[in-house]
Amino acid sequence: MLIELIKTISGTVIDVLPIALIIVVFQVAVIRQKMQNIAQLVIGFLYVLVGLSLFLLGLEKALFPIGRLMATQLTDPAFIMGDMLGAIPGWGDYYWVYLFAFCIGASTTIAEPALIAVAIKANQVSGGAIGVWGLRMAVALGVAIGIALGTWRIVAGIPIQYFIIPGYVFVVIQTNFAPRMIIPLAYDSGGVTTSTVTVPIVAALGLGLAETVPGRDPLLDGFGLIAFASLFPMITVMGYAQGSAWLAARAGGKAEAGHPDDS
Amino acid sequence: MTGSLRDLTPILVVVAFFQLVVLQQPVPNFVDLIVGTVLVLLGLTFFLYGLETSLFPLGEGMAYAFAKKGSVFWLLLFGFALGFGTTIAEPALIAVADEAATVMANGEIIPDTEDSRESYAAGLRITVALSVGMAIMLGVFRIIKGWPIHIVIMIGYAVVVVMTSLAPAEIIGIAYDSGGVTTSTITVPLVTALGVGLASSIRGRSPLVDGFGLIAFASLFPMIFVMAYGMLY
Numbered sequence: 001m002l003i004e005l006i007k008t009i010s011g012t013v014i015d016v017l018p019i020a021l022i023i024v025v026f027q028v029a030v031i032r033q034k035m036q037n038i039a040q041l042v043i044g045f046l047y048v049l050v051g052l053s054l055f056l057l058g059l060e061k062a063l064f065p066i067g068r069l070m071a072t073q074l075t076d077p078a079f080i081m082g083d084m085l086g087a088i089p090g091w092g093d094y095y096w097v098y099l100f101a102f103c104i105g106a107s108t109t110i111a112e113p114a115l116i117a118v119a120i121k122a123n124q125v126s127g128g129a130i131g132v133w134g135l136r137m138a139v140a141l142g143v144a145i146g147i148a149l150g151t152w153r154i155v156a157g158i159p160i161q162y163f164i165i166p167g168y169v170f171v172v173i174q175t176n177f178a179p180r181m182i183i184p185l186a187y188d189s190g191g192v193t194t195s196t197v198t199v200p201i202v203a204a205l206g207l208g209l210a211e212t213v214p215g216r217d218p219l220l221d222g223f224g225l226i227a228f229a230s231l232f233p234m235i236t237v238m239g240y241a242q243g244s245a246w247l248a249a250r251a252g253g254k255a256e257a258g259h260p261d262d263s
Numbered sequence: 264m265t266g267s268l269r270d271l272t273p274i275l276v277v278v279a280f281f282q283l284v285v286l287q288q289p290v291p292n293f294v295d296l297i298v299g300t301v302l303v304l305l306g307l308t309f310f311l312y313g314l315e316t317s318l319f320p321l322g323e324g325m326a327y328a329f330a331k332k333g334s335v336f337w338l339l340l341f342g343f344a345l346g347f348g349t350t351i352a353e354p355a356l357i358a359v360a361d362e363a364a365t366v367m368a369n370g371e372i373i374p375d376t377e378d379s380r381e382s383y384a385a386g387l388r389i390t391v392a393l394s395v396g397m398a399i400m401l402g403v404f405r406i407i408k409g410w411p412i413h414i415v416i417m418i419g420y421a422v423v424v425v426m427t428s429l430a431p432a433e434i435i436g437i438a439y440d441s442g443g444v445t446t447s448t449i450t451v452p453l454v455t456a457l458g459v460g461l462a463s464s465i466r467g468r469s470p471l472v473d474g475f476g477l478i479a480f481a482s483l484f485p486m487i488f489v490m491a492y493g494m495l496y
Binding site: 184230 | 277296299300304314320334354417424433437439445469477479
């Protein structure tokens with residue numbers, strides 16, 4: 001296990017090396033200013049490295065194997081059809097898959113470190129108006145809806161652009177009605193949601209589905225879940241801000257529209 | 264630590280429910296599950312501690328230093344380098360690029376040899392890294408100029424829609440996914456802090472309205488570039 005840990009840490013170090021290099025080069029060659037608290041920065045950076053390595057190692061040991069296993073088991077025709085094995089399953093027979101997609105999308109998003117980071121920053125910058133938990137729950141709901149819908153798309157065999165393009169149109173329209181301060185954050189939350197925790201399990205789910213559903217090509221239909229998981233959080237985060245603004249306005253409180261109160 | 268436990272509880276509940284109730288199977292490797300969960304808990308706690316003491320101050324400190332220096336050129340170059348450098352080595356991107364090459368070989372769009380697959384995957388990786396570099400650069404420029412983000416994003420969406428109708432069908436799913444995979448756990452806090460720091464050090468910019476949005480650009484541009492790559496290749 002120690003060997004695995006060292007392997008994971010060195011892998012993380014290699015990933016981080018380009019970033020560290022760029023920062024050092026610009027710091028030394030361009031900014032040419034002594035950094036303050038350099039010891040603290042380096043120690044903090046080490047914490048990030050070790051933390052991320054432990055996190056990845058733990059996921060690889062505990063959650064990914066079982067997540068992948070469950071994705072295969074749930075999409076297995078023998079499980080889907082039960083005793084009616086041999087019949088061709090319709091899209092309605094995959095209800096456990098949709099529910100699993102929804103739950104795993106929401107729960108992995110809650111544990112996503114990058115999202116926690118953005119939520120903390122948004123909370124600081126907004127002076128507490130945007131709640132850390134409110135934002136994370138809104139994003140989690142968006143990912144859950146996105147992945148559930150994405151799995152249904154794979155089962156039903158509908159081209160992905162029929163979902164993504166109307167989704168964009170919806171985002172564009174909703175942008176005109178959402179409080180202005182939430183818009184950049186909502187757009188960001190689309191990209192933030194899908195990193196270390198969500199992608200491996202969700203990719204396994206998509207691939208498992210595309211392999212077992214009759215008439216689907218894993219290479220063509222297995223992709224696209226990440227795109228769904230990046231689109232829907234935009235809608236739910238704007239919806240969250242609109243909802244809080246509406247509640248604040250209805251309560252007649254001091255909070256103006258555009259400054260939703262999370263408390 | 265208790266916060267990290269709270270973050271992880273939903274996954275454990277979902278996994279337990281589906282394994283025990285729906286699939287009705289025992290949990291395999293119970294010890295590994297416990298050990299792994301403890302590691303994840305520790306890791307998340309360390310990461311969040313390092314975030315507040317290192318990544319956030321680093322990103323903001325660089326943003327202030329560049330703003331004080333007042334050189335737009337170097338700032339844009341830094342944005343590009345950060346976007347390009349963090350993406351080219353991203354493991355998720357390497358995996359997606361390899362898979363994309365296999366799809367293309369199966370679809371007989373490129374010859375099914377190892378050489379052509381490898382060069383296709385390498386080209387795709389460079390394309391995506393370039394697109395993220397340019398995205399961060401444009402995003403930084405937007406913060407300096409104070410352009411409203413939704414206008415830029417809407418133009419980007421329009422381009423995505425037009426490209427979708429022109430690009431080969433095989434590339435579309437990959438292109439849409441590539442937007443999401445480029446933003447890693449270390450890049451996101453760093454880039455967010457950079458944007459927020461920049462917006463708060465430029466007079467007349469609000470950190471909330473102008474500071475966020477860099478990640479959104481970094482998710483949008485790869486879609487456009489990957490579809491273009493699919494059309495040109």
